Amino acid sequence: MSVANFHLLLLASYCILMLRGCLSLNLNLSCEGHLVALFVFGDSLYDPGNNNYINTTTEFQANFWPYGISYFNPPTGRFSDGRLIPDFIAEYAKLPLIPTYLDPKNNEFVHGANFASGGAGALVESNAGFAVDLKTQLEYFGDLEKQFRQSLGDEKTDQLLSDAVYLFSCGGNDYLSHVGNNDSILYPYTHKQYVGMVIGNVTDVFKGIHEKGGRKFGITTIAPLACWPSVRAGRPGNTCNEELEIITNLHNQKLSEKLKELEKQLEGFKYSLFDLNTEVSNRMNNPSKYGFKIGDSACCGSGPFGGIYSCGGKRGIKEFHLCDNASEYFFFDSNHNTEVASRQYAELYWNGESSVTAAYNLKTLFEGKGSSALGREEL
Numbered sequence: 001m002s003v004a005n006f007h008l009l010l011l012a013s014y015c016i017l018m019l020r021g022c023l024s025l026n027l028n029l030s031c032e033g034h035l036v037a038l039f040v041f042g043d044s045l046y047d048p049g050n051n052n053y054i055n056t057t058t059e060f061q062a063n064f065w066p067y068g069i070s071y072f073n074p075p076t077g078r079f080s081d082g083r084l085i086p087d088f089i090a091e092y093a094k095l096p097l098i099p100t101y102l103d104p105k106n107n108e109f110v111h112g113a114n115f116a117s118g119g120a121g122a123l124v125e126s127n128a129g130f131a132v133d134l135k136t137q138l139e140y141f142g143d144l145e146k147q148f149r150q151s152l153g154d155e156k157t158d159q160l161l162s163d164a165v166y167l168f169s170c171g172g173n174d175y176l177s178h179v180g181n182n183d184s185i186l187y188p189y190t191h192k193q194y195v196g197m198v199i200g201n202v203t204d205v206f207k208g209i210h211e212k213g214g215r216k217f218g219i220t221t222i223a224p225l226a227c228w229p230s231v232r233a234g235r236p237g238n239t240c241n242e243e244l245e246i247i248t249n250l251h252n253q254k255l256s257e258k259l260k261e262l263e264k265q266l267e268g269f270k271y272s273l274f275d276l277n278t279e280v281s282n283r284m285n286n287p288s289k290y291g292f293k294i295g296d297s298a299c300c301g302s303g304p305f306g307g308i309y310s311c312g313g314k315r316g317i318k319e320f321h322l323c324d325n326a327s328e329y330f331f332f333d334s335n336h337n338t339e340v341a342s343r344q345y346a347e348l349y350w351n352g353e354s355s356v357t358a359a360y361n362l363k364t365l366f367e368g369k370g371s372s373a374l375g376r377e378e379l
Ligand SMILES: *[C@@H]1O[C@H](CO)[C@@H](O)[C@H](O)[C@H]1NC(C)=O
Pocket: 028, 030, 032, 033, 034
């Protein structure tokens, strides 16, 4: 064997190593383009700074100090002291940070795009005019699909979209935006009707992505918002909001049922449901077990539990308190977790057991092939 051939062989083996789990090998000696892409949708839990580029208010933005203090300088717009769940998932998947779709500096999306927008709900009415709702996020994804078809051609686009993982955080704002109205927070809807609409709209977006070739979906249950610092701070006696607890539990139950239904209904549909609700409850109830000193109060904010949404002093209230070490806290501001918490979630979402992440964890989704259309391997 000639030296040149030997090097080729080495290079080829290297590629094969890089592509573990990627069975439809295209041995052109460039491993690039074979990474599984990550598309992100949803609300402030996943927004990497899209809201910096829309006409909204500082209530729906976090691109100012002290947001980002643990990791990003300058702040990116993430509602945290550092990275969010999708940032860690991208790292696990060997992807770069997933680009913020609305940032005009970004125009390369073969590794995915992040469309999430702080304040967004599954319903267009939730914070309408201040956030990019889920339907519009799906439209942006449609624009991107057209661009891919033009630049990569249909075959590569189909492969990219069917191999990709689609990560969602949504629903919380559909319920939170009603808190404070009156005793029946979803009036005039019953809980069942309203939850039905929220899940119905999430389902529509899943179906929209499935029609374009998407197969692998990741979503979380909604956190126990009833005891969020922001919710408690607004209530007499700083109690948790029992109605909100009932509604979020109903949402989580219906979401789980819907996903099982979709798995039967939609060809090739695979999902990963991470039980964020349980993981958050565990940490709020027993912070020290997870390495936190404080589990119920925000590092950055004011009022009881740091529950007044004043972090950064740019949302109408100038005074706020900032803790010395965000890593000791579970909540960074009154509505959002610290980076340490997001890192813990991401680890469980990535390779947790089926009691935490079902039917598959994200690692399995990333490694499996998305489509049977070309006779490629199924999960
Ligand atoms: C190899 O594949 C990459 C990614 O699909 C592509 O950009 C590149 O042009 C290909 N090179 C050749 C020589 O085909």
